Amino acid sequence: MLKYLALGLAALALSGCQPPAPESVLASQKPPSPAVRKEYVAAMRAIDAKGAQFKTAEISSVVLLNPEAKIYAFCVRFRETRIQEVLQVGGYALRDGKIVDASSYDARCSDKRLRWYDFPELRSMRG
Template sequence: MKKSITFICSLILLAGCQTDVPQSVAESQVPPPSSVRNQVVQIVRDNGGKIGDFVRPEISSVVLLDPQTETYAFCVRAWHAERQRQPDVIGISMRDNKILGSTLHDYRCRDKRLRYYPYPELIAVRGSE
């Protein structure tokens, strides 16, 4: 019984030491190209522009997600106008500057090493500041 508890505790401690994104990935960050920024805006427009009442949208740097497939990822985050404690985030994967898919509330988008930039193009889609 003691061995089981010790083993479980050690796993918990080790899990707490893991980072969300490997350091090499965090260091490979580059600002998102305008073509990618425009793709996200176009997707929002194609879906009726209904993205909620948010403020301060931001887009993250692009990082290498999977070297074998040359898949990259970036995040978009914005704070809801009424509840600004924590932003809503979407993780987006891409290859050859084309968006492959997205994950709502992607945990990797909360990595503190990820750089974010203002994303005013998204405010323009919504139609007001």
């Protein structure tokens, strides 16, 4: 759990201020594929978040962030059972189906135009 917290704090420190997503990016919204969901759960396991228990978990639509570089982005928000009052939100960049960047509390994830989906794979994640 300490590794998970350290990763989140590091990503927050590196994220900086980011503007909301432009309309053209949000127009490319597609529901997250099973491969995207699986990649995120695998990343969570890799940082040893196995002990986490999620009360709620949602994943956003996948949007085309950079057409030239073929970079896509999505957000995840969740509430851990043991930490009732804190909603964790993170933004993630994908290239070739792999997560290549992450930022905690990414401002683009707060965009009201972004669609959210239930993420039962994360809620049921066990060692």
